[in-house]
Amino acid sequence: MGENRVLVVSATGYIGRHIVNACLEQGHPTFVQVRPEAARDVEKVQLVLSFRRAGAKIFWVSLDDHDELVKLLKQVDVVICTVSHFHLDEQYKLINAIKEAGNIKKFYPSEFGTDVDRNPHIPPGDKLFTDKVAIRRTVEALGIPYTYISANCFMGFFLPSFAQLEPLCKFVPPGDSVVIHGDGNVKIVWMAEKDIGTYTAKSIDDPRTLNRTVYFRPPKNVLTMNEQVAIWESKIGKALKKSYLSEKELFAKYIQDEKHPWLTRAAAAHMYEIFHRGDLYFDFGPDDLEASVLYPEVEYTTAESYLELFV
Template sequence: MEKSKVLVVGGTGYIGRKIVKASLEQGHETYVLQRPDIGLDTEKVQMLLSFKKQGAHLVEGSFSDHQSLVDAVKLVDVVICTISGVHFRSHNLMMQLKLVEAIKDAGNVKRFIPSEFGMDPARMGHALEPGRATFDEKMTIRQAIEDANIPHTYISANCFAAYMAGNLSQMGTLFPPRNKVVLYGNGNVKVVYVDEEDVGTYTIKTIDDPRTLNKTIYLRPPENILTQRELIQEWEKLIGKQLEISPISQHDFLSSMKGVDFASQAGMGHFYHIFYEGCLTNFEVGDEEEASKLYPEVQYTHMDEFLKLYV
């Protein structure tokens, strides 16, 4: 079967660059949207040029120019959007409504993957404010996609390893502690950690697969379904030392959210749902919805291997 042509919107972003890499590695003709608002960001310009060197096509387009988006979309079969939805960086999820309109007007797209890649927003209607806004916006995008009858796949990638595993799920750092560690509750809630390279690999695997059409696909590699306590134990084995554990109760964690800035409150709310509520693993996923079952050939990175980078 001929491989689909892919347009990545947000290709210079954190997860976008992994998607571009995976698309090229899996042999897809790959286009990356080159937005004029990149301005004088030399790092992003160099990244775009590196994509070009690897065989990707750069295509100009802007969210403020509808026709440019339509023209870009018409070049491909699949559109993957990876623009940021995290409050501590940039939060642009609703811009995707303009992309949905362009896809609708172009009329040629066989699959659209919107920017999600975290918790399944359809299961987060009860989420705490202000972090709930992220899930509500993602559901607004989903509604627009479905109202326009655009073929789609939603990717629930759970916890990015570099943000949530490399630091033993500590807030405010991306490196693992070597002396003291904060434990959420009893630390026994199951969490799903996924290496970002694997997020890219699995995402691209879905785009030509009829089994994933109009479905939510969950990235739950079985060896990476770990409690925070188990993750800490893996790190302790690697460094040959036990950490001093400081548990924080659910009540104290919620109390600590008061008075912090908006972005911190949003992030802490997500941590609450993951580590106290168990929102990533408190429901069953069928084999046809779980990426590692659909694509057993993918040799995904286990978290003990991932943590070795930090020793």
């Protein structure tokens, strides 16, 4: 049974719901903050009701309402923020309230991706990373205890889409052809969203994770793009037509070509960092923390079994 009382901030989002559900499943007294504006979205309200039915306490509190936020924080021990990467600066309001409340044992800023401190980031996709770095430095300067979660690539977002730029954001696997980044031999790390919730919730009461980064890298989910394509081909029983996009072409045709919308150029810059430069896979030092080592009891979803869902 989870001991610490947890507040999930911006809980109705894509990853937030998995964190809430995992906290509840692991028996943490779970508090949920939702912006009052979200009450105008019927799907969010239904989701909030599902949290309540599962045992969460719901608080419709604006991050602009400092006094109410401090009151809410005083009722919990740990705060996990899952705010959208377009609104990361909202976290400064939360951090100020955490500082004033003075009782929070651990803060998880909205991260859940690459370890933002490891490498320089490429414009125009760099803002969300530099915003996350700035939040880290603020948390550390204020002496707020923290855990940073590096969850690598969300499967739902990136695995079935095969990191294709055309079309961007098509969340089902390719039928006939695929563009492979580089030579396709860079190692990528995949994580199912439910497991991100589970591992994050597991770390809440774990003193080993205090003021540390926890990497999520279960061994069966480290795959190159060539391996990913080969798995998919074996599932559908046919070979895809393959073409290869070099680093030089990625920059010239996408990242630097202003005819593309900002989102495509930013996504291409992220793909450079992950699929060409290989930011997700590096040698761990003896002190680095990896979730499947810390919590070997979790039966995580493999990338292969996730792809099977699309057959």
